[in-house]
Amino acid sequence: EVEETxxxxxxxxxxxxxxxxxxxxxxxxxxxxNSTTVQYAGLLHHLTMKxxxxxxxxDPQNDLTFLxxxxxxxxxxxxxxxxxLLIVIQNPCE
Amino acid sequence: xxxxxxxxxxxxxxxxxxxxVDAQVQTEAPVPVSMQPLSRYDMSRLTAxxxxxxxxxxxxxxxxxQSHAFDGFEVNxxxxxxxxxxLYTLGYPPAQAQGLHVTGISWNSTGSVVACAxxxxxxxxxxxxxxxxxxxxxxxxxxxxxQPSAVVEVPSAVLCLAFHPTQPSHVAGGLYSGEVLVxxxxxxxxxxxxxxxxxxxxxxxxxxxxxxxxxPGHSHRFQVLSVATDGKVLLWxxxxxxxxxxxxxxxxxxxxxxxxxxLKKHSRGETxxxxxxxxxxxxxxxxxxxxxxxxxxxxxxLAAGEAALTRMPSSVPLRAPAQFTFSPHGGPVYSVSCSPxxxxxxxxxxxxxxxxxxxxxxxxPLTSLQLSLKYLFAVRWSPxxxxxxxxxxxxxxxxxxxxxxxxxKPTVLIKQTQDESPVYCLEFNSQQTQLLAAGxxxxxxxxxxxxxxxxxxxxxxxxxxxxxxxxxxx
Numbered sequence: 001e002v003e004e005t006x007x008x009x010x011x012x013x014x015x016x017x018x019x020x021x022x023x024x025x026x027x028x029x030x031x032x033x034n035s036t037t038v039q040y041a042g043l044l045h046h047l048t049m050k051x052x053x054x055x056x057x058x059d060p061q062n063d064l065t066f067l068x069x070x071x072x073x074x075x076x077x078x079x080x081x082x083x084x085l086l087i088v089i090q091n092p093c094e
Numbered sequence: 095x096x097x098x099x100x101x102x103x104x105x106x107x108x109x110x111x112x113x114x115v116d117a118q119v120q121t122e123a124p125v126p127v128s129m130q131p132l133s134r135y136d137m138s139r140l141t142a143x144x145x146x147x148x149x150x151x152x153x154x155x156x157x158x159x160q161s162h163a164f165d166g167f168e169v170n171x172x173x174x175x176x177x178x179x180x181l182y183t184l185g186y187p188p189a190q191a192q193g194l195h196v197t198g199i200s201w202n203s204t205g206s207v208v209a210c211a212x213x214x215x216x217x218x219x220x221x222x223x224x225x226x227x228x229x230x231x232x233x234x235x236x237x238x239x240x241q242p243s244a245v246v247e248v249p250s251a252v253l254c255l256a257f258h259p260t261q262p263s264h265v266a267g268g269l270y271s272g273e274v275l276v277x278x279x280x281x282x283x284x285x286x287x288x289x290x291x292x293x294x295x296x297x298x299x300x301x302x303x304x305x306x307x308x309x310p311g312h313s314h315r316f317q318v319l320s321v322a323t324d325g326k327v328l329l330w331x332x333x334x335x336x337x338x339x340x341x342x343x344x345x346x347x348x349x350x351x352x353x354x355x356x357l358k359k360h361s362r363g364e365t366x367x368x369x370x371x372x373x374x375x376x377x378x379x380x381x382x383x384x385x386x387x388x389x390x391x392x393x394x395x396l397a398a399g400e401a402a403l404t405r406m407p408s409s410v411p412l413r414a415p416a417q418f419t420f421s422p423h424g425g426p427v428y429s430v431s432c433s434p435x436x437x438x439x440x441x442x443x444x445x446x447x448x449x450x451x452x453x454x455x456x457x458x459p460l461t462s463l464q465l466s467l468k469y470l471f472a473v474r475w476s477p478x479x480x481x482x483x484x485x486x487x488x489x490x491x492x493x494x495x496x497x498x499x500x501x502x503k504p505t506v507l508i509k510q511t512q513d514e515s516p517v518y519c520l521e522f523n524s525q526q527t528q529l530l531a532a533g534x535x536x537x538x539x540x541x542x543x544x545x546x547x548x549x550x551x552x553x554x555x556x557x558x559x560x561x562x563x564x565x566x567x568x
Contacts, residue, residue, distance in 0.1 A: 002137065005144045012155045020140070028140070066150065070164060072551070077154055079147040083139060086147050092158050 014091045021085040048080050182541040184239045186228045189537055196533025198255035198519055202262045205525025206233040209265055210539045213251030225251045229279050244279040254303045266318045268301025274320045288332040294407040295340040297322035302370045325366030344415040345402035352419050373430040377437035385427030391442050393418035421458045429472045435480035439563050443473035453563055465493050477524040480559040486517035492532050510534050
């Protein structure tokens, strides 16, 4: 069930990598190699926490639902949750 | 009426530190990261989480794929540099006074030190001449262009140089006498670390190029690979008291070359094939390309098992490494470079003034560009832009080629020498990617600062490179 969902996401157009990270920033499932995964997991976990606290500070009734970072080469999407983070890296068409 | 300030009170006091503490700081080699083993987690919670977010993520992925919101949107974070400029002109006057050329250049692992080797490339009776290896630390204040931060005197002309990939002060050099030496530039009183000496194993011809390779199994220890025109490719390891010991060896023999392309007929017998340049693939650590005196690049592998048909003495059995022969240049190949972005592409440059772009999948080159009416001495891919390479010409120019802009003529032509004396070597700095160092026949090293267009990757460059490599002729 978990594998099928991740496979569905990974097979989408332009997706380079998919990973699931737990609440401590430790990767649980990934389609990329170890060192890249560890790097993405650590850095994006921090950034997501910072983004969440930014949204909450501006309006305590509000909360973070989705985080997207667009860079020159690709787009990183983070779906946050209480216990897990789903990170997808996509190479959008230009 | 008059006024006057009240007298100002002054007092003297002195202060002195009573106790002090000493501390030393040193960086350690970075510990390789490893992913945590899959700890026990709640499968059902994970499934529920994925079910919750899946639709939202798929919707965003689809929207992103069709979105034109960012078309043509570019952000400039750094100051744009429009022109190529010469940052430093470095030279060592005693070497220049002897008329020595800069034969090899290398940046160290931190990107702040550039070292050059002095020697002569027009082989004459220079084998007995003393020569030098000089290094300048560009990040140090008070950098003096005529006074290197480290100078090593070498008893024979040095023809090639390579810094250690992780140790910032270790550098290996190949000599005219066939020896390979490794120096430690941080020890000015006795820099020589290891040397091969003159044994049966040493090269019998001048060493054309040295390269550092990671030891199989120990990724933080390195060996030195040397190639020379005697046809041998030798792998050395430093053991014990300063001795470089031969661990593996390969020999190129005409008869054992794969017949993938027609070569000029040679006399029978075990004719050696002189190797003039070597480049390792960034994707397969055992695959390497050799440039030869016959003008044909060879695809070789460290894992080759066949024994070489040579009578050259050696303490280690010599093997034949060649697996594929590419179509030749019109003259000897002086430099080869494997693309850091594509596993099949490599460049070769030779005395016919042409640069050939080869794909490892076929013998004839994908393109052949005439860059000079004289010889070409060096060619290097850019470490940051997949479609850019630089070449050093016998007319004293450094040519920068951007395959995205033009596939026929160089994008930028930098005149390094005023009297058209050749530029013999060049190297990109992989840490400070806007720097390119080139050494010429007048004994000067010029460090060029490249314009921003040569430093930043464009959005579709990697795909353009793949498309170029896929143009394999049928």
